[in-house]
Amino acid sequence: MTxxxxxxxxxDVVEGVAxxxxxxxxxxxxxxxxxxxALRDVVTEAAEDEAVRCVVLTGSxxxxxxxxxxxxxxxxxxxxxxxxxxxxxxxxxxxxVTALATxxxxxxxxxxxxxxxxxASLAFACDLRVLAESAGFNLAFPxxxxxxxTGASWTLPRLVGRAKAIELLYFPSTIPSAKAxxxxxxxxxxxxxxxxxxxxxxxxxxxxxxTLSYAxxxxxxxxxxxxxxxxxxxxxxxxxxxxxxxxxxxxxxAAFVAxxxxxxxxx
Numbered sequence: 001m002t003x004x005x006x007x008x009x010x011x012d013v014v015e016g017v018a019x020x021x022x023x024x025x026x027x028x029x030x031x032x033x034x035x036x037x038a039l040r041d042v043v044t045e046a047a048e049d050e051a052v053r054c055v056v057l058t059g060s061x062x063x064x065x066x067x068x069x070x071x072x073x074x075x076x077x078x079x080x081x082x083x084x085x086x087x088x089x090x091x092x093x094x095x096x097v098t099a100l101a102t103x104x105x106x107x108x109x110x111x112x113x114x115x116x117x118x119x120a121s122l123a124f125a126c127d128l129r130v131l132a133e134s135a136g137f138n139l140a141f142p143x144x145x146x147x148x149x150t151g152a153s154w155t156l157p158r159l160v161g162r163a164k165a166i167e168l169l170y171f172p173s174t175i176p177s178a179k180a181x182x183x184x185x186x187x188x189x190x191x192x193x194x195x196x197x198x199x200x201x202x203x204x205x206x207x208x209x210x211t212l213s214y215a216x217x218x219x220x221x222x223x224x225x226x227x228x229x230x231x232x233x234x235x236x237x238x239x240x241x242x243x244x245x246x247x248x249x250x251x252x253x254a255a256f257v258a259x260x261x262x263x264x265x266x267x
Contacts, residue, residue: 008035011042016053016207016266017200018046025061030069031118033084036092043096047103053266054206055103056199057126058110059119067117067140089149093118097151101125102222104215106206110199111135111186114174121150124159127218129185130199131177132192137185139172158225159184210248211266216240 010021020042022029031039046055059065076084100107100122109115109126116138123129123137139156141148148156148169157165160183168175180186190198206214216239224232243249248264255262 007038008032009038009042011045013046013049013052015204016051017056017203018049018052018054019056019058020046022059022065025059025063027069027071028063028114029059029061029065029119030071031065031067031092032069032072033088033092035069036088036096040092040096040099043099043103047099047105050266053105053209053211054203055100055105055107056110056203057100057107057122058199059112061113062134063113063119064109064111064115064135065119065122066114067119067121070144093121093150097122097125101151101155102219104218105211106209106214106218108199108203108206110195112192112195114138116140118150121148121152121155124155124185125151128187128202129180130195130202131180131186131189132195133177133189134192135177135180137175137180139169142170142172208264210243210246210252210264212246212248213243216243 008022008024010019010023012019012021020039022035022039024030024032024035029035043055043057046052106128107126109123109129111123111129111131113132113135114137115123115135117140120137120139139148139152141152152169156168159165160168164183175183175185177186177189181189188198220232220236220239223235227235247267248262252262252264
């Protein structure tokens, strides 16, 4: 068995909650090729696993993720490895963030430390972001003369509005947790010591909930962001018909009539 400590990304599933942990604390969980490949694969696995009903994305050590591993990036630039350098968005970042943003189950970012560049973008693609007090975001892209990636052009304006998104992208600085909460980048902020317990409680609640209902709401909100009102109503109707025919809906109505607490199976 491979030592988990040697893995750039760890993956565990317990009682319906999949925890994906970036595991390069010595490099502040920066994303080298091995880490990007591992992250893409485990996020895809979590998305496709019907036994997983909630996903938690977090980091080890004092950072959530500081984005691209610039040491490796410089080596690739100097070696002329253009294929590895200029295909990483299509091969790694895009499929990873697409799976995070579209999987049919809730996704929670447990932001344990600084999230910069693509690391911030990964957190923005999650449904909920619980931040430790010491955590923060930094849209670091212009500091290395790059455009934004990993979905930030789509997620950030939807969280804070276009004008504020442009400001944060043009003039990056670390946004502390309290400011992130004020801007709407954070769902909640807790003490560093409480982060694990707070996220575990939240994830357990989501994993025990009506997964098909959550997935349908997630999909409807995403759909409405790029469609007109009439099309969004039609999509809502499709999802209402789908959830209305689900076992969870039938069981929940029966439990309501019996004045009992429903037990959701996620289907």
